[in-house]
Amino acid sequence: MSKAGAKLKAVKKVVDKIQHGHLRTNIAAGLAAAGPPLGPMLGQRGINIAAFCKDFNERTKDIKEGIPLPCRAVVNPDRSYDISINKPPVIFFLKQAAGIQRAAMNPGNEVAGKVTLRHIYEIAAIKKEDPSLEIKSMEELCNMIIGVANSCGIKVVKDLDANEYGEFLAERKLIVEQQKKELQEKKEAKMLRTG
Structure with a gap:
């Protein structure tokens, strides 16, 4: 492998470590559950599914249950996440x-x-x-x-x-x-x- 190829591979590893992934989906207020389709999406990104669902449901408890909310989550290398919940579509x-x-x-x-x-x-x-x-x-x-x-x-x-x-x-x-x-x-x- 050439020096340039090795450097490119090293840079790619660093970039992968900085940001593990993004999640963009609509989730019904107060109804985040570990089952499909949300559970597999979270599992692919290494997010603790139970913790995410509990966090989301807690943050949306004051909103009428079932209203679709666009949700954006940025997954950090340590598997923690930053979640932002927008207004309904x-x-x-x-x-x-x-x-x-x-x-x-x-x-x-x-x-x-x-x-x-x-x-x-x-x-x-x-x-x-x-x-x-x-x-x-x-x-x-x-x-x-x-x-x-x-x-x-x-x-x-x-x-x-x-x-x-x-x-x-x-x-x-x-x-x-x-x-x-x-x-x-x-x-x-x-x-x-x-x-």
Whole structure:
């Protein structure tokens, strides 16, 4: 092995020792558990699974259980970790504001729900607290959130009439049921072909 190759290998070992790895995942508030999918992710990085789950659940005990939280963990060479927990994803807030469970199957061709500009601004104010987004202006954040809304079939409007929107959601529920039925039929047909 050449001198350059040996030096490169030595530098790589030092770099590997400095930072063992990163973990980026969404974990439901208060529901971190050792089982899949979280347990294997932690095990691959050499993190004490029970300690991580206990730490995460303790730090999220004041948040409504089950809310998805983007979690970032940096694993140190001694197997300790630094964890940062961000606010829920933008799509979570959009679906909550629109009062829907799922986004559109064909964004651009169907409207899954509607939110107002006020909703967009309030979501931006919450997301502004995330470390990765705190450098963005409110205008940039609002435009980003509007883009996410458009990509999942949520229409942004100036204002909403509660009665009209209630009728819209009732009609939408029927459409969603029909889509679920069609998906189930496709799955069954596919299973018959492969079986």
